[in-house]
Amino acid sequence: MQDYDEVTAFLGHWGHFQQSVFFLLCASVLPNGFGSFSLIFLTDIPRxxxxxxxxxxxxxxxxxxxxxxxxxxxxxxxxxxxxxxxxxxxxxxxxxxxxxxxxxxxxxxxxxxxxxxxSKDIYKSTIVSEFDLVCSEEWKQPFTSTVYFMGVLVGSFFSGQLSDRLIPESPRWLLSQGRVEEAENIVKYAAKKNKVEAPQVIFDDYDSPADKTQANERHSIFSLLRTANIRNTSIILCLVWFTLSTGYFGLSLNTSRLHADPFISCFISAAVEVPAYITSWLALQYLPRRLAVVSILLLGGVSLYFIQLVPHGLSYLSITLEMVGKFGITTGTALMFVYTAELFPTVLRNTATGMCTTVSRVGSCIAPFLLKLSQYFKYLPYITLGTLAVVSAFATVFLPESFGRPLPQTIEQMHKRERMKCPFITRKGQSKHVKIFESRL
Incomplete structure (x- = not known):
């Protein structure tokens, strides 16, 4: 079977087609922040x-x-x-x-x-003051945020269908489904947009009997649980995504409590994300995926643990540690989108990413209530998030490495990549040829 990257190399890497898809995706993401983080102010509790x-x-x-x-x-x-x-x-x-x-x-x-x-020192009103969501009714304050995130969870199913109409389908995925003609049409359209000439026949040997058999095989979320290797990878990824989403939204919604002025707090919290995304881009360029994710999770988790050790008079040190935690979790979130896509074959890539994002939405629904644990012990939310981050870092050690390796296109290729479970343990008796083969995958 042809190598997809080699066959489509004539398109180039950053033509007009790739640029239009990229900026359409960016435009679809921009409104999300206004909706999600307006909750910081709408649901804030005045004195x-x-x-x-x-x-x-x-x-x-x-x-x-x-x-x-x-x-x-x-x-x-x-x-x-x-x-x-x-x-x-x-x-x-x-x-x-x-x-x-x-x-x-x-x-x-x-x-x-x-x-x-x-108090009207900061807000004229919030939903808390409008509906008296305090004291015995205080549980309704985080519940309003949870309802919002539940709406995001439900809306993701419909937005996925819409994106199929704000974006063109992936030719690689179409090929995995045996829809060669549709894939060729999209690649030819991309060539036209990039002002390059496409071959008359692009995918000339994707209609082999073996490919047809694979294309006719139906894959669903249950395919992620079919074998031990894929199942273990899926479970670990779900844990990491859950941790990152819970931490990201938990720390973001907590920004109004960092400083006397919640608007300054929100600015600081948002500003931290700029170096976080730059760091994630650099890590994706130069560092192994597993090392990057483990390191950044440990950085975020340990910094949140240290908050409880800060003396009462050093509030700015507590804010700094919390922002270091937010930096780590934000960086990890950006890394996991790429890492997850690289681990699964084409036929399961969308399904696996969709499952992980769905689990992450569960974490965002829980995050508002997690903050309420501070009523029992001030630092309990930080301890909980730090523990989740450290456990997730340990679990990530058992994921396969994907840096600098070709994307798996079949489930069989994914199995071969996952033969070695722990990066620090080499099986005895493993032949030299097998080791060389695995190092090349």
Missing amino acids: HHCLVPDINLTEDWHQAIIPMEMVNGKLELSRCRRYRLDVVKNLSAQGYIPGQDVNLTNLEQEGCVDGWSY
């Missing part, structure tokens, strides 16, 4: 406390009616409780002074029966 009606109270009782609570080592006004209004009103009318004549710890408390008062 709030129980609303105190306009009644006749002394100034001392107005200031003391909201009890103080210890939150993450700081004394703050309670967000969900106040001293009973009727009791406070009587004490104020009798001239008692809070803290002197009255021990506030002995006063009975009640919930925010009159609603809440929200």
